[in-house]
Amino acid sequence: MNKPEKKLFLLDALALIYRAHFAFSKAPRITSRGLNTSCVFGFTNAMLEILQKEKPTHIGVAFDSSKKTFRHEAFVEYKANRQAMPEDISIAIPYVKKLVEAMNIPILILDGYEADDIIGTLAKRASKAGFEVFMMTPDKDYGQLVEEHVYIYRPAFMGKGAEKLGVKEVLDRWQIQEISQVTDMLGLMGDSVDNIPGIPGVGEKTAQKLVAEFGSVENLIANADKLKGKLKENVVQFAQQGLLSKQLATIHLDVPLDFNEEALLHTEPDKPKLSALLDELEFRQLRRRLVGEDDSEPSPFPVAPAKPSAKGQMGLFDEAVLAPAASPAANASGTEGLPFTFDKKPGVGADISAFEKGARPQAIANTDDMQSDWTEVEPDDRQPEPRRTIDSVVHDYRLVDTPALRKSLVHYLNQQDTLCFDSETTSTDPVEADLVGLSFAYRKGEAFYVPVPADREEAQAIVEEFRSVFENAEIIKVGQNLKYDMLMLKKYGIEVQGKLFDTMVAHYLIEPEQRHNMDMMAMTHLNYEPVSIETLIGKKGPKQLSMRDVEIQKVVEYAGEDADITLQLKDTFLPLLEKNQLTKLFYEVEMPLVRVLGDMELGGVKVDMNALAELSATLETDIRQVQGEIYELAGGPFNVGSPKQLGEVLFDKLKLDSKAKKTKTGQYATGEEILTDLEADHEIARKILDYRELVKLKNTYVDALPLMMSKHDGRIHTSFNQAVAATGRLSSTNPNLQNIPIRTPRGREIRKAFVPHSDDFLIMSADYSQIELRIMAAFSGDQTMLDAFNNGIDIHTQTASKVFKVPLTEVDSDMRRKAKMVNFGIIYGISAFGLSRRLRIPRREAAEIIQEYFAGFPAIKEYMDGAIAKARECEYAETILGRRRYLRDINSRNMTDRSFAERNAINAPIQGSAADMIKIAMINIDKFIRENRLKSRMILTVHDELVFDAHKDELELLKENVGELMRTAIPLAVKMETGIGIGENWLVAH
Template sequence: MATDTLFLIDGSSYIYRAYFAIRHLSSPAGFPTNALYGFTQMLLKVIKDHHPGRLAVVFDKGRTTFRTEIYPDYKANRAAMPDDLVPQIGPIKEMVRAFSIPVLELEGYEADDIIGTIARRCEEQGLEAVVVTGDKDLMQIVSDRIRLLDTMKDRVSGIPEVVERFGVGPGQVIDILGLAGDTSDNIPGVPGIGEKTATKLIQEFGSLDALLERAGEVKGKTGERLREFAEQARLSRRLATIVRDVPLDFDLDAFAVAPADNRRLAELFKEYGFTTLMKELTSEATLTTEHYRTIFAEADFRALLADLAGAGVFSVDLETTSLNPLEADIVGISLSFRDHEACYIPVGHAYDGAPAQLDRTLVLEGLRPLLTDPAVRKVGQNLKYDYQVLRRHGIVMAGVWCDTMVASYLINPVRSGHGLDSLAVEHLDHRMISYEEVAGKGKDQLNFARVPVEKASTYSCEDADAAWLLHRLFLPRVAEAGMERLFFDLEMPLVPILAEMETAGVKLDLALLGELSAGLGSQLTALEEQVMALAPEPFNLNSPKQLGEVLFEKMKLPAGKKTKTKTGWSTNVEELERLAEAGHEIAAAILRYRGLAKLKSTYTDALPRLVHPASGRVHTSYNQTVTNTGRLSSSEPNLQNIPVRTDEGRKIRRAFIAEEGHLILSADYSQIELRVLAHLSEDRVFCDAFARDEDIHTRTAAEVFGLFPEMVTPEMRRQAKAINFGVIYGQGAFSLAKQLGITTKVAKEFIDNYFARHPGARAFLDGCVAEAEARGYVTTLMGRRLPIPDIASSNGNIRAFAQRNAVNYPIQGSAADIIKAAMVRVTERMRREGLTSRLIMQVHDELVFEVPEGERTAMERLVQHEMEHAAPLRVPLRADVNVGRNWSEAH
């Protein structure tokens, strides 16, 4: 963009647009940041897309202006600024200044007036002005040299666009506003005259003044109103008119774009948790590469081995040919055991002119004693990957001691990601060399084996060095937070366990999946025919837009509140369930169709494509650093979402089978979260019921309904189960009433009766909220800290959600700790006893094993014992163990 163009950003307009575009976001400390983040992104979009030569951001300063003096009701209808937006205004302006962009505001005037004044000066000096705004009122200042830019709609408005919008030129826009008024600003206009009528009148008479002078020529009610409210029309025009001679002292040259203050931006991004922006904008390469070296000679390699043995701890990072550890060949190995020092050993670079490298087998065999020695501690970033690749090359790494990704997750589980690049930016103030910088991008990206050794060496040494430096920062923080035992006894032993699970994979019955897919296809066809028979006309069932039109416009079904959007009617699950509950058969059929379609696309169709050609098994990825509560998640495929209780879900589980001569063993914790609640709360009734091995839901039903346990019906038990789990999830009377199909009053009575019988549970749950309010976090049974950053939010809905998390997180997190402890205990005992059974899946509160038929009895006893003794609780842990030829039979 030429330097003779000035971009003026309507900051006040964009603050609100950013606030409502991103409904909720907060910093690690709980400070609301949705408007701040959205505004910053908007600012960056202007800079990146348009490269302005001159730039300024303009804000309103207070609500009192000359307009409120002449008309006190001006903007009086506007709601007060949201509580969680108020504290963001200062940081937004601070962020703008950190970009070295002038911030303009003036008491008594609005941002529009300042923009109009500066744009006029540009025009007078032969410069161009682009006003970045979504406010239609600013169309009145558009000219040959002044345009409007709405970045959120990617729309530029010049004179033709003004005429298209208002039917008149920019100079007559204020006449339209004077007649029609503006409800958003509480400008009255002339009663009964809307924008369309105003446009016609101004087009006919040429101006508001001419119209009012000749108002007698206008017939009917419109003429009467014009004559009666002539002064109000003139006042309205004055209120709508942008002042273009604001007494503001400025120099257009001062708006020339200057380099951003990267140090200040980095501080702000770090404070507010904008880690992606830190990486993109403010970071620089600060780690020295002076002591990085590449090892080509065997003598140097032998010397390195001696140094590593003497150090007793080192970081390791592999460079490979693939991100898939089951297919990756090692290209090079980087190692570090001192700050700012690292070595790279190339073993697989293959390109014209590549230097001679040490033999891969020689290097791996040389490293084997160190890599397999549990007394030599290994550090790294995402060590699970390196473990799997080394295992593929015949080395089972031991002494997996500190994974910086896992340590970062423990320290801050609500962080959006724990990649090495962003961790280095945040904690080392260093921008890492990106993979694209060494290997290229897109279709031209090189396999790492073809990357020049000198580039690969610096890149890989930096990875090993950064991981080494980060581990030295993170471990003291883990200890300071009281999570040292959790890290070393639970999370780190889990890394090789997950690596082994992923490597093992699980066998699938592909023929059965094919049958299931065909069956689901037939059901979907029948359901589609059913929906079309119920609909007034054919439509694309997979198009939410068409579906909304059919349901709410053609069939005139009752629409829910606020379901109409700019893109069409909402047809989400909640809306369809509401219609189905009201007896509309078509909604029930659509819900059924969607559920089956998702199962077909996600599982019966997708699973066969995920089978690895070499192993003939599917290898899911277990994610240790994703959920806020410490729970594991899985991807490709996501095993957590296979329905447990539906017939289709059970059929899909039948397709998970054991190898010939083996069985599937499933061990599932019984009501673990309620047992955790009983332990943490020490609630006498709960503890007594579990000690007696009673059915806890029947016991709760008997208490809530005031009956003997033998009088409890299945429906009563179902309701009691909803109450029990509703307590864990912080559910209120309204949500419980909706779930059970009862009135809110009855639901409240249920909850009140429940807590009257469980005072210990009530006290514990209240204590969780108090702990979160006092500390900003809650803790699990094993000391895991789970941040609740929004517990002090000024937004009531956000705060209520945080309070529910404060209740839920200690219970869910403790359950997660226990299942992880069980995985570690079971695996260690299997190893001690020399069993060949394999842990192949972890889903919710369930562990799944593939067991040789000869180890069945031993494994049943072992798994049940270790799971039931995974944590010392005041109530007994119970694990249900079952065996079958497939997962469905065993569950």
């Protein structure tokens, strides 16, 4: 039989990328810009090896889809133990896709399927079409696909030459009789990398013996009575797990795609695109090999003429969207810059006429029709428009550095309806930073930069010149992260007045789960890539410059661009806010909150250093004591902080192997979930959890807080993040107050260190009582819950009475505990499995509790079902004020993704409405404090709690009004309750 002349190579991209990652891990390739290109380099060399040596007539490169697959539906824990993808791999994948596209090789990808399924399907169909097929991968699982004319091609690696594995080689490798038995081996052994469980106690040698004797997993299970001892027990007990593991390991050959021979034809690369990419990656030798010193040199690969892009031809390249080519470096106008000068005395009619309201210099390019670079590529092979940059867009950014020019700028700024401003500073910490300059923009393509000297008096004088602009309440102020810029100005005595428009917060409302930094938003919405700050001051570290050290004209361009692009983003986001009915939430809640949070940050909170020092010493004693107890239980000392040593003690020495799992590196997993599961088996697990919490308390909070004190006022100034949590809740950093572990006595003691700023003040704490449960009662209209809340009946006792069908007076503490867990768990879509784990009760009992809960509170079930149905229709959930949480997986065929979206459909309106409520309360309380000119200040917000530095003379007034303003922030059909405490520190007050 003649060997077919057609040769197809199918490359498993991610497997080859990982292989390159490990090959270069000790000696990575780094470009002059700091980019790790090791994975791309290794993949490129592997691909070139087969192109030159094997000379395939046809080729394709398969990628895993980012979506979860049918295997996750069959087994939720599939690949659950995988460690996070190394950063150099996540960086490499887009570049590899660019490379493959530049080589005119089709990218093979399909949502819901893995690369091996795509390769397997195409390999089998190509074989029947007369091809010799080589699956290029180091993955052993591909052995199940090998047959006549279908081979594994394992590329050369670490000194070992390339291998071609046919039927004989695969059978010899596994010591089996038939290729079909590869999946039986994999099903019995399992795979720790993909978290395929297999049958416990069965390794490769045992699996070989079992397959040799019984032929298949199914036949082994049917004849389990012929086995003995622990092996028989495991096969019987884990029979279904073994069958599931075989199913998970089986590569599917029915992927819905056609084998298009023409689309896979190997053709000439796209030389200009390939040349530009190799230059960017600094692969100089590869560039010479592939495209020569210039594009006129012949290609090293004599292949068919170039074909149109494969995207769209085969109907399976759903994710083959590639990043755009590099932006042109030349100025679009063909000039290096626009020679604007201010030689004449400024004023009306002088050469500063571009300041005039409504005027537009003719040299400014029209950029109204900017569009996203992710526009879908049509089959006619059109490419995305290159991203615009400061070098390719005509602009006019001017330096305003004399008293006369500043006066004229102030004059024209005060004539505007809307202006954007931005501050350049010496630090990202507004409390510690000094002002370096201010930039302004009120017309697209044009901006003005005002430098500010280091001398504080001179700086104050220049800032003072712009007071009338900033305090002009008729002008809308636009900015990116306005809270920072307003804080900087407040340090110079300037209170920004007028309506605010923060582009970061606007984008947060429009797309809450995306990134909201200016660079990303500009690239996504304006197809514009701003100048990187690192090009001016360098990377973070001891050698990083201050903005004052940068050449002034570079600062003018950078700062002017910031203001200009931010103004353009405002014009883009405003219609989107209106379209999504978010303007009321934006202007009446989020924008007023910017001022409130800024004042809280600038005021800071005093921390008692002595209290922290005492707690640190106590924690050190506690840590040593618990460590000694762990040593005693373990039978000797070891490094408790070492996951490797801990795993060996737990699973090798103490034989707690019923819960043993291994990570990709081969070490035992010792995370919190594993240890929690082990608590019932051995006391050491609880001690280790205690040890970890004590160490975290000491290192993350107690010893770290003194280092966060401001050198200016000795206080801690946490940063409140308004645009982070997709739910609408506020978060905080430096320190992260939301994560202080307060469920243990030692954790709660940290609050003891937060104290009033003087003896005339006390700490007052006010928090909502069961806010989310009350909101759920209001949303669902469940009469039993509403009656309980409105009549002061304990909701957990009421729930226990319904669930366990006993009178309120007969509810005991255990019943109430279980009911409390259900009450809070229902909001988050808790399952019977989850409830059984939390309560440590059988799953059947947990399921019965949930069933009785819904029977007792039928309106809750109706609300949940209705919330999911509504979300399925519009693909988002929204709060009482219209805050949206987009749920793009709510109609997914993937059960795991869909279930997660359904839980958010139930919870997001409740949790988001709670966030809306406390935000409105903060705004109203701040207004009350200002209008009454109180000495007291609001200093912290944590979850559903507000903390005040309260003057002793104002305690009763503050207590009465804060509680009322919190309870009435958003009127609902349920009675809201608050708890208010007062004390000499936060712990006592709470």
